[in-house]
Amino acid sequence: MNSNQRVSAAASFVDELTYEVTAGCDVDSDCVVVAVFNSQTGAMEAREFSQSQREALAAANWLRAQAVEIAVLESTANFHHLFYHTFRKRELNAHILNPMTIKALLAVEGKSDKADAINMARLAAHFKLRTSNMPDDMQKEIRMNLRRWDADKATRTRASNSLRPLLTAYRVPIFRRVKPTSPSGRNFIQIIAHAENLSPEEAVDFAWQGPRRSKAELVELLANLRELPPYVREEVALSAAELDRLTDMIVARRRRAEEHIAHFQLEPQIEWMVTAPAVTPLLALRIIAEAGADFYLRYHSTEAFCKACGLAPSNKVSGGKLLKSKKGQGNQYIKQHFVNAVKGWMISRQAHTLKTWGAKYRERAGYKRTATALAHKIAKSLWYMGRDGGQAYSPRRLAEQPAPPPARSRE
Numbered sequence: 001m002n003s004n005q006r007v008s009a010a011a012s013f014v015d016e017l018t019y020e021v022t023a024g025c026d027v028d029s030d031c032v033v034v035a036v037f038n039s040q041t042g043a044m045e046a047r048e049f050s051q052s053q054r055e056a057l058a059a060a061n062w063l064r065a066q067a068v069e070i071a072v073l074e075s076t077a078n079f080h081h082l083f084y085h086t087f088r089k090r091e092l093n094a095h096i097l098n099p100m101t102i103k104a105l106l107a108v109e110g111k112s113d114k115a116d117a118i119n120m121a122r123l124a125a126h127f128k129l130r131t132s133n134m135p136d137d138m139q140k141e142i143r144m145n146l147r148r149w150d151a152d153k154a155t156r157t158r159a160s161n162s163l164r165p166l167l168t169a170y171r172v173p174i175f176r177r178v179k180p181t182s183p184s185g186r187n188f189i190q191i192i193a194h195a196e197n198l199s200p201e202e203a204v205d206f207a208w209q210g211p212r213r214s215k216a217e218l219v220e221l222l223a224n225l226r227e228l229p230p231y232v233r234e235e236v237a238l239s240a241a242e243l244d245r246l247t248d249m250i251v252a253r254r255r256r257a258e259e260h261i262a263h264f265q266l267e268p269q270i271e272w273m274v275t276a277p278a279v280t281p282l283l284a285l286r287i288i289a290e291a292g293a294d295f296y297l298r299y300h301s302t303e304a305f306c307k308a309c310g311l312a313p314s315n316k317v318s319g320g321k322l323l324k325s326k327k328g329q330g331n332q333y334i335k336q337h338f339v340n341a342v343k344g345w346m347i348s349r350q351a352h353t354l355k356t357w358g359a360k361y362r363e364r365a366g367y368k369r370t371a372t373a374l375a376h377k378i379a380k381s382l383w384y385m386g387r388d389g390g391q392a393y394s395p396r397r398l399a400e401q402p403a404p405p406p407a408r409s410r411e
Helices: 003-008 053-065 081-089 099-105 113-126 137-161 163-168 183-194 200-207 212-221 230-263 267-273 281-291 302-308 332-346 353-365 367-387 395-400
Strands: 021-027 031-038 044-050 070-074 094-097 315-318 321-325
Touching: 021 113, 031 053, 031 113, 044 053, 044 113, 053 081, 070 081, 070 113, 081 094, 137 163, 137 230, 137 281, 163 230, 183 200, 183 230, 200 212, 230 267, 230 281, 267 281, 267 367, 281 332, 302 367, 332 367, 353 367
Parallel strands: 021 070, 070 094
Antiparallel strands: 021 031, 031 044, 315 321
């Protein structure tokens, strides 16, 4: 297994009995104990490295020299980040383990850093381990831009909404009819802030870019335009400057998102992802930013991927009765955008087999649950499409997949 294959095998579950040479890392605030275990010969060796960039690089070089196929690190506060990212940059197949998982699997007499590191290396060689999904540098860059983009849009919405009650209190309810962020709305803001001598008819002729039949209604809404006090116009001018600043930032962040697609060479992946229903290039980029470009490798099954996206069912129903309900887990950021995209796709005129299923399901489950259920099915299709090598969406692919095994009884 070469270095590229080791990095691409970043699955949430480590394959059972497929690794010959493994490494375990017991992490502390001052040092990291790294142990290498060979499952064929039984040989093991442990070394201690301090928490520094030079020592982390030395540990990575040592693991590469030992031909380590997988390295697992214990999650301890933020102390594991340095060694984990250094290992990944050196093209090592590195994973993060929850300490509670190690304690649940191991029952050894005595405890030491060296023993813990060796036991983690043994576990990686002989058991399936549930590992954490750590974002790489590409994900962090794309994620920060997209999340700040959404935050800027939310801030602009709050700023524009504040204009409605302000002007309505002075009997100029123009923004009940026109969106402040639209081109016509921005023109009206400038007129209200600076053009004190314009009549309502002149203001509508100058600012309105919509149909002529709406002009009479807009003139009526601007009947008290000249009576606005100066301090109200000053407040509107400040809001206009803030809206212009936020709009420029939103445009810049959208341009940066498009540049990320080209910079990280994501065009081929987004091309096959958008063949799935309701998936747009922007939604595909959000999924990559949150779950990774290799999400179909990081998560061992469709159920694991849907749970990470916050789309897994969280209710326990038996005989048509709700026995247990809890808040859904997973990435609520992906879920929000995924479900919103599905809602927009549901009301579109595009015919699709999933819409036929959704119409029947909606009769007994309601609109919101139907949107989440459709998002769940589309997410499963994306996982299968990636696993099959980036194949285009096919309605048959989801139907032909084998059913998941039944849950084990606790009795």
